[in-house]
Amino acid sequence: MEFPVAEKSAFICVDVQEKLLSVISGSEKILPRIKILLQAAKALNIPVVATCQYPERLGNTMSELLEIMPENTPEYGKLSFSCFGEESFREKVAPCRTLVLFGVETHVCVLQTALDAIRAGHEVILIEDAAGSRKESDKEAGIAFMKEAGVKIMTSEMLLFMYMRSSRHPSFKEVSKLIK
Numbered sequence: 001m002e003f004p005v006a007e008k009s010a011f012i013c014v015d016v017q018e019k020l021l022s023v024i025s026g027s028e029k030i031l032p033r034i035k036i037l038l039q040a041a042k043a044l045n046i047p048v049v050a051t052c053q054y055p056e057r058l059g060n061t062m063s064e065l066l067e068i069m070p071e072n073t074p075e076y077g078k079l080s081f082s083c084f085g086e087e088s089f090r091e092k093v094a095p096c097r098t099l100v101l102f103g104v105e106t107h108v109c110v111l112q113t114a115l116d117a118i119r120a121g122h123e124v125i126l127i128e129d130a131a132g133s134r135k136e137s138d139k140e141a142g143i144a145f146m147k148e149a150g151v152k153i154m155t156s157e158m159l160l161f162m163y164m165r166s167s168r169h170p171s172f173k174e175v176s177k178l179i180k
Contacts, residue, residue, distance in 0.1 A: 003162050003163075003165065004098050004100070004123075004125060004159065004162055004163060005097070005098070005163075006044045006045065006046050006163045007045075008096060008097040008098055009046050009096060009097070009098040009099070009100055009163075010046065010047045010048070010049055010092075010093055010096040010098075010099055010100070011037060011038070011041050011046055011047070011048045011049070011100045011102070012048075012049050012051070012083060012093070012099055012100065012101045012102070012103070012113065013034065013037075013038070013048060013049070013050040013051070013061065013065065013069075013102060013103050014051050014083060014101060014102065014103030014104065014109050014110050014113060015051055015052060015053040015058075015103050015104050015105070015109050016031075016034060016050070016061055016062055016065055016103045016104060017052055017053065017055075017058050017059050017060065017061060017062065018059055018062050019058045019059055020053065020058060020104050020105070021062065021104060021132075023134050024104050024105070024132040024133065024134060025132060025133065025134060025135060025136050025139070026132055026136070027132060029129070030104075030129070030130055030131065030132045033102075033127070033129045033130040033156045034065065034102055034103070034130045035064075035065065035068060036156055036160075036178045036179060037100075037102060037127065037130055037156050037159075037160075038065060038068050038069050038070075039068055039178050040156075040160050040171075040175050040178055041069075041070055042068075042070045043171040043174045043175050043178075044160075044163055044164075044171050044175065046100075046163075047070065047073075047096075048069050048070055048073045049073065049074055049076070049083075049089065049092055049093060050065075050066075050069065050073055050074070050075040050076070051075070051076045051077075051078055051083045051086075051089065051103075051109075052075060052076070052077050052078065053078060053079075053081075053109060054077075054078075054079055055077040056077075060075060060077075061075055074088075074092060076088060076089045076092075080112075081108050081109045081112045081113075082109065082112035082113045082115070082116045083109070083113040083116075084112075084113060084116035084117065084120065085116075090120070093117075093122070094120075096122065097122065097123055098122065098123045098124075098125060099117045099122045099123070099124050099125070100125045100127060100159065101113060101114055101117075101124060101125065101126050101127065101131070101151075102126070102127040102130035102131050102156075103130070103131060104131065104132050104133065105132070105133040105134065105138070105139075105142075106126075106131045106132060106133045106138065106139040106142035106143060107133050107138040107139060107141055107142030107145075108133075108142075110126065110131055110142065110146075111142045111145060111146055114126060114146050114149065114151050115146075115149055118149060118150055118151070123152070124146075124150070124151045124152065125151070125152045125153075125154055125159065126143065126146055126151050126152070126153050126154070127154060127155065127156050127159060128143055128153050128154070128155060129155045129156055130156050131143075156179075157179055160175050160178075160179065
């Protein structure tokens with residue numbers, strides 16, 4: 001595998017809505033990692049796309065996340081489990097080589113998005129410490145399935161240091177502060 005390149009990547013924040021995250025196992029550990037990723041996206045100039053599952057019933061992306069996302073981050077409502085079920089989403093991410101997925105639920109919406117992304121020709125990375133399911137066993141099964149399908153499994157810190165490659169990177173100090 002090649003190192004991921006920030007200029008050819010997009011972060012996909014999948015369904016991080018208050019009503020969903022409140023029932024996710026380990027959400028108190030997942031949410032801080034998601035915040036780090038979103039702040040690092042600004043520092044590294046990586047576009048972010050947010051999705052919401054059935055927003056009319058479950059609400060939008062958590063406001064505390066929307067506040068730290070890069071300006072002009074699109075938020076797509078969806079009824080399909082895969083983000084690729086929405087044409088506007090597919091068009092938005094089409095130019096990106098690498099899609100970095102995080103959010104909920106790992107074994108449903110994140111998994112189906114990952115599989116559709118691979119079918120569409122994208123390299124897919126799952127940030128396992130920023131993804132979750134209601135049951136830990138479902139998360140583990142979703143990760144195992146994605147790994148078999150060719151998804152690269154990483155932690156948020158692994159990915160961010162891979163993007164920077166060196167302490168000489170212009171965003172190194174800013175990103176390092178986020179992680180510590």
